[in-house]
Amino acid sequence: MSTIRDVAAQAGVHPSTVSRVFSGNAQISEATRQRVMEAARQLNFQPNAIARSLSVRRTKTIGVVVPHVFDGYFVDSFFPQLMAGLLDVTYARGYRLLVGGCNGYADEHVQALDILATHQADGILVTSSRLDVDTVGNLQCHNTPLVLIGHPPAQHANVAWVDADNRSATQEVIAYLARRGHRRIAYVGGDPDSSVVKERLEGYYAGMAQAGLPVSEAWIDYGYFAEDGGYQAVERTRRDASNAPTAYYAANDLMAIGLLRGLRERGIDVPGEVALVGTNDSPEAAHLTPALTSLQVPYRAIAAAAANLLIDAIEDEEQPTGHQLLASCLIERESA
Amino acid sequence: MSTIRDVAAQAGVHPSTVSRVFSGNAQISEATRQRVMEAARQLNFQPNAIARSLSVRRTKTIGVVVPHVFDGYFVDSFFPQLMAGLLDVTYARGYRLLVGGCNGYADEHVQALDILATHQADGILVTSSRLDVDTVGNLQCHNTPLVLIGHPPAQHANVAWVDADNRSATQEVIAYLARRGHRRIAYVGGDPDSSVVKERLEGYYAGMAQAGLPVSEAWIDYGYFAEDGGYQAVERTRRDASNAPTAYYAANDLMAIGLLRGLRERGIDVPGEVALVGTNDSPEAAHLTPALTSLQVPYRAIAAAAANLLIDAIEDEEQPTGHQLLASCLIERESA
DNA sequence: CTGAAAGCGCTTACAG
DNA sequence: CTGAAAGCGCTTACAG
Numbered sequence: 253m254s255t256i257r258d259v260a261a262q263a264g265v266h267p268s269t270v271s272r273v274f275s276g277n278a279q280i281s282e283a284t285r286q287r288v289m290e291a292a293r294q295l296n297f298q299p300n301a302i303a304r305s306l307s308v309r310r311t312k313t314i315g316v317v318v319p320h321v322f323d324g325y326f327v328d329s330f331f332p333q334l335m336a337g338l339l340d341v342t343y344a345r346g347y348r349l350l351v352g353g354c355n356g357y358a359d360e361h362v363q364a365l366d367i368l369a370t371h372q373a374d375g376i377l378v379t380s381s382r383l384d385v386d387t388v389g390n391l392q393c394h395n396t397p398l399v400l401i402g403h404p405p406a407q408h409a410n411v412a413w414v415d416a417d418n419r420s421a422t423q424e425v426i427a428y429l430a431r432r433g434h435r436r437i438a439y440v441g442g443d444p445d446s447s448v449v450k451e452r453l454e455g456y457y458a459g460m461a462q463a464g465l466p467v468s469e470a471w472i473d474y475g476y477f478a479e480d481g482g483y484q485a486v487e488r489t490r491r492d493a494s495n496a497p498t499a500y501y502a503a504n505d506l507m508a509i510g511l512l513r514g515l516r517e518r519g520i521d522v523p524g525e526v527a528l529v530g531t532n533d534s535p536e537a538a539h540l541t542p543a544l545t546s547l548q549v550p551y552r553a554i555a556a557a558a559a560n561l562l563i564d565a566i567e568d569e570e571q572p573t574g575h576q577l578l579a580s581c582l583i584e585r586e587s588a
Numbered sequence: 589m590s591t592i593r594d595v596a597a598q599a600g601v602h603p604s605t606v607s608r609v610f611s612g613n614a615q616i617s618e619a620t621r622q623r624v625m626e627a628a629r630q631l632n633f634q635p636n637a638i639a640r641s642l643s644v645r646r647t648k649t650i651g652v653v654v655p656h657v658f659d660g661y662f663v664d665s666f667f668p669q670l671m672a673g674l675l676d677v678t679y680a681r682g683y684r685l686l687v688g689g690c691n692g693y694a695d696e697h698v699q700a701l702d703i704l705a706t707h708q709a710d711g712i713l714v715t716s717s718r719l720d721v722d723t724v725g726n727l728q729c730h731n732t733p734l735v736l737i738g739h740p741p742a743q744h745a746n747v748a749w750v751d752a753d754n755r756s757a758t759q760e761v762i763a764y765l766a767r768r769g770h771r772r773i774a775y776v777g778g779d780p781d782s783s784v785v786k787e788r789l790e791g792y793y794a795g796m797a798q799a800g801l802p803v804s805e806a807w808i809d810y811g812y813f814a815e816d817g818g819y820q821a822v823e824r825t826r827r828d829a830s831n832a833p834t835a836y837y838a839a840n841d842l843m844a845i846g847l848l849r850g851l852r853e854r855g856i857d858v859p860g861e862v863a864l865v866g867t868n869d870s871p872e873a874a875h876l877t878p879a880l881t882s883l884q885v886p887y888r889a890i891a892a893a894a895a896n897l898l899i900d901a902i903e904d905e906e907q908p909t910g911h912q913l914l915a916s917c918l919i920e921r922e923s924a
Numbered sequence: 925c926t927g928a929a930a931g932c933g934c935t936t937a938c939a940g
Numbered sequence: 941c942t943g944a945a946a947g948c949g950c951t952t953a954c955a956g
Contacts, residue, residue: 269926353685643935
């Protein structure tokens, strides 16, 4: 690989001149620009991005760590939509995306911290749904720009974040179900430690309260975001036949599919006897029988908004601030 | 941010000593290691990865550019499985993944070249299904390690690649259909310029020939990998009712879903009157009615194998060589 | 508009 | 085992 030096020699100019023609923003006479470009072409020169990054202290890269910790992470639509939104804006704005893997929630934070601390990226997006106070604090204390996808812990109201309207959207779903005459509505929530699940649970309680409906603890279950978890929730929520739910809200479609299977096995007709609403509008939702009514969460738009917030901050050389709550949309199909 | 200098000052040693304790592989007395670590802790020091990269000429990053050019790219299971496989091995081997977007096939190659030329990554994975000779040549002439996911053009037999057994797997599917008594079998292929589609078409012809079946041009159609393309293929392939196919093989599930819709609209029963086989075993395949028989392509394993090949080459400081052909597996369900 | 120099923050032969 | 120095390949005030 040739360097700026080689090109300079070839073109008969100083290396700094070569640097100037490649960095774009400098006054260079057309004649020398030509000479330099020609020399560069001959030597097949392209500036080394790493050297440039070290010098300008900017990598044109944003980091994200993906927590493929639960079964089905790469099957659910969350991940591809997240990447899609991130790539939409990083590409448009001339950035690249540095993706790190991890092997659990704790490690997710370690990896994110590592990307920040070692300056591998100009800023970082954190998607963890299990953020604790310390983690956010640690992430913030490197003053590299940081934006969360999801809500921050209450103590860190100052970090920038963007999220879906989990609480109110869930509340709306419950209201929708109540309007259709359901009184015993179950909530199948996924990982109980995740903040989304907590927000949705709040929305569930709010929706029930608003509709004047009592809540039985037996209706609240956690399917751990997996198909089998949804399946098992059927058994657990229907032990007392006289108190069995007539409607289920599941916090992702995978669990809704498990619920559907469990209900079908018991000969319970959906939506005839029991209504079912999933979340995420996964590719399979439209193709189930009955087609699954699902709460579509705008992950792609959320990811894009987060990336924009982050890049804005990077380019303005300040910590990102503010937050955005994007609206979900209930896709009504046949199951409810 | 503190640097190696600050830590050296604090610990009363030379900067090179600090470097040595952090680089791991150097003889350092336990006493000075302690002093250095303590100083680093106090100053919250972590080595700057960019500076290190410049010095060692290694980024511990591999690049990939994702071509979200066709409708449904982020819906199909190819993309998430690809990322899953890549993350599995990059994570395990201490690498990160640098992902670039692009806005079309031509740009895909520009981006890949850019990542290489600017040394942003130690090696690159190319997933393009529309590789031409020049592109591969250009990519190779930077002698950064390169591995293709998919077949190389014939002229570049020396690049390393890993792919699914597209040709023979498709041939097997045709044989399977022929064994079940089908004689008029259609091929709905996706983007005709993509190499996968060409390989599958070869497999189709081979399968038909092997079964002693004539092929009618009317049975070959391109759905451009989109649901609607599959839908439209129904009309085009059935103009001559007496020659209408009794079985369809579609090169992805999205198109198979479109075919299913088109057939249903015409009152044609699947699998009663017409058999249908898709490709990729997308999440929705199992949940369609009838459940879709689909050729499962081991994308995650392919991506993992490619990443391993690439990282092996990077660490051995040589161009990767060889290739791997991973077996697909027909998931038999109800549609065929 | 262009050159000469110092610097970005590490690493690593070379001595001792 | 540790220090002093040169180098990785750029950028960017500072002069002129």
